[in-house]
Amino acid sequence: MRTFQRPAWSRAAVILLLLAGLAGCSSSDHPAEPASAVQSTPRPTASSTAKPALSGETVRDSFGNADFYTTAAGDTLAAVAKAYKLSEAKVAGFNGLQPGTPLVPGTRLRLMPAGPTRGAMGAATGDVNGIPTGYTIEPDDSLAGITYRFNLTDEQLAEANKVPFTYEKGNVFFIRAGRVIQLQKKPVDSRSGTGKEVTNSFGQTVFYTTVDGDSFDSLGYKFRSTTAQILLYNPSLAADQPIPAGTKVRLIPGELKIEGAQGSFTADANGIPLTYTTAPGDTERQIVFRFGVTDLRAANRPSRGTGGAWYEFTDLPAGELAPGQTISVALDRPINNPER
Structure with missing residues (x-):
């Protein structure tokens, strides 16, 4: 049985908030849209000497991030840097220039590093426009280095790779040497993406009904x-065929037994899992993944006190649960052990 390992989402969300930034890099180091580009109506200036907004051409990636700017008459390095919320020294450095260098109209400026940087040496x-599309991870790379070099957020990187998140302590989940991302x-x-979603009590989408335009x-x-994964959870679909509008697509393993979550479950009238009976070798991690759970322990909290989940383990470090226990996989229908 093929296993899809995915860390518990609740822990991932906390970890993402604790990401250590690359030394010398911060969120302000990433190029941003100039203010004038997001205002539908120009605001009146306080002075008649105020400089006009940049009028050159900006090349953006698939997420809308500005990666290149082609200068127009009157542009300066300082003005370009300010518009994209970068320092003049950074824009100059990205383009092999000295701060204060006059710009010739039609000059194509990079708004991100030109090559390998610390934490992203691969x-x-x-593509033909210079937008980075793929990257091979090196042994000493880091998430902060990769996102900085390619002008992305970690959330955008996760979306591009169709994973829930890109960071795990020790970089063992996503940032692995030799991997092409x-x-x-x-x-x-x-x-x-405008179809109907059916979510569980954790807010995770379990089923989605497709509309015209949906694809894998x-x-x-x-x-x-x-x-x-989608093909595995939905045997009626085929990789070489379009997904018909009105198809109810399962987005969690659910009925599909996976390694570490081999037990049986009950569900409500909408197919949302409610309870699960553990089997030998089951782990918290895999049960969480199989049923789209973000906090299994909260759904199985003791009826008294503030301790952890009431269910029993056979191997606590590995998160392996004792078999034969019926536990809740629904936050709004917890199972509280009356003995605790």
Whole structure:
């Protein structure tokens, strides 16, 4: 049985908040849209001597991040840097220039590093516009280094790779040497992603009903599921065929038994799992993944006190549960052990 290892989402959310930034890099180091680009109506200036907004061409990636800017008459390095919330020294450095260097109209400026940087020393591929599309991870790379080099957030990197998140302590989940990762999304139909979602009590989408324009890619980016996973959970679908509108797509293993979650379960009228009976070798991690649970212990909290979950373990360090226990996999229908 093929196993899809995915860390518990609740822990991942906490870990993401604790990410250590690359030394010398911060969120302000990432290029941003100039203020004028997001205002629908220009605001009146306080002085007639105020400089106009940049008028050159900006090249953006699949997430809308500005990666390149082609200068227009009157542009300066300082003005370009300010518009994209970068320091003039950074823009100059990205382009092999000295701060204060006059700009010739039509100059194409990089708004991100030009090559390998600390924490992102591997080889990259790009499209015809220079937008980075793929990257091979090196042994000493870090998430902070990769996102800085390619002008992405960790959330965008996760979306491009159809995974729930990109960081785990020790970089053992996503940042692994030799792995080739995606840096951009493929184009998807603008109609996609508007179908009906059925969520569990943890807020995780268990079923999605497709609309015209939906595809394996659009579902993957929206719900962080690879095509292989969607096909495995939905045997009626075929990789080489479009997904018909009105198809109810399962987005968790559910009825599919996986390694570490081999037991049986009950569900409500909508197919949302409610309880689960553990089998030998089951682990918290895999049960969480199989049923789209974000806090298994909260659904099985003791009826008294503030201790952890009431269920029993056979191997606590490995998170292996004792078999034959019926536990809750629904936050709104917890099972409280009356003996605790």
